[in-house]
Amino acid sequence: MKIYVTEDYQSMSRKAANILSAQVILNPASVLGLATGSSPVGMYQQLIKWYDKGDVDFSQVRSVNLDEYVGLSPEHNQSYRCFMQKHFFDHINILPENTNVPNGLAEDPAAECRRYNQVIRNLGGIDIQVLGMGHNGHIGFNEPGEAFELETHVVNLSERTIDANARFFASRDEVPRQAMTMGIKSIMQARQILVIVSGEDKAAIVKTALTGPVTPRVPASILQLHPNVVLVADKAAMSQC
Numbered sequence: 001m002k003i004y005v006t007e008d009y010q011s012m013s014r015k016a017a018n019i020l021s022a023q024v025i026l027n028p029a030s031v032l033g034l035a036t037g038s039s040p041v042g043m044y045q046q047l048i049k050w051y052d053k054g055d056v057d058f059s060q061v062r063s064v065n066l067d068e069y070v071g072l073s074p075e076h077n078q079s080y081r082c083f084m085q086k087h088f089f090d091h092i093n094i095l096p097e098n099t100n101v102p103n104g105l106a107e108d109p110a111a112e113c114r115r116y117n118q119v120i121r122n123l124g125g126i127d128i129q130v131l132g133m134g135h136n137g138h139i140g141f142n143e144p145g146e147a148f149e150l151e152t153h154v155v156n157l158s159e160r161t162i163d164a165n166a167r168f169f170a171s172r173d174e175v176p177r178q179a180m181t182m183g184i185k186s187i188m189q190a191r192q193i194l195v196i197v198s199g200e201d202k203a204a205i206v207k208t209a210l211t212g213p214v215t216p217r218v219p220a221s222i223l224q225l226h227p228n229v230v231l232v233a234d235k236a237a238m239s240q241c
């Protein structure tokens with residue numbers, strides 16, 4: 001694992017954007033595995049700036065996102081499709097048909113997961129997968145205890161996650177109960193993985209994931225076994241390592 005420690009969130013975002021843009025410059029038709037959440041927002045902002053300057057071109061890039069809520073339309077302001085449009089896709093020249101996020105409104109979510117696995121296969125696999133890390137070590141929506149050998153699948157959200165997400169919705173009842181997520185197997189099949197972590201509140205889980213045993217109880221610990229991981233973390237997130 002290659003580890004870059006940066007001063008703060010901004011320099012972490014810039015370093016992560018360096019790595020992603022290098023991938024796109026070297027292979028303009030790269031398949032990017034993308035994530036939502038607060039960790040990659042600064043990276044997307046930096047990439048948009050470089051796109052505006054003409055330094056990076058996304059016209060041939062294909063993308064696959066990690067996850068989506070079951071039951072939310074692409075237009076719902078809490079859907080991950082909406083997040084990606086707002087924070088990245090609407091500001092660059094990636095072709096809409098080249099972007100993939102699981103369809104939250106699919107009538108049969110399990111069938112949608114199978115379709116999504118086929119999408120990833122048809123693209124020839126993922127060149128670089130961006131990941132954030134949850135406080136409990138989750139990656140994508142793979143919570144502690146999830147089997148390592150799954151590809152994209154449906155997960156039931158824990159009561160804790162539903163509680164935590166309730167603040168983004170008009171009421172707790174509106175929070176989706178399920179999500180579709182790439183599994184650990186899908187993530188581990190990416191040729192390279194870029195993990196972005198910032199903040200002191202992540203310091204304990206970063207230490208556990210990097211130096212503790214590899215176990216489904218800490219999904220991110222599996223990354224110790226991937227041959228090509230780059231971790232970009234700010235000083236605060238690395239403060240216990």
Ligand code: F6R
Nearest residue numbers: 035036037038039132133139140
């Ligand atoms: C996002 C995702 C999640 C987040 C994780 C960290 O698509 O699947 O696993 O990466 O929850 O979230 P932030 O970056 O908000 O701390």
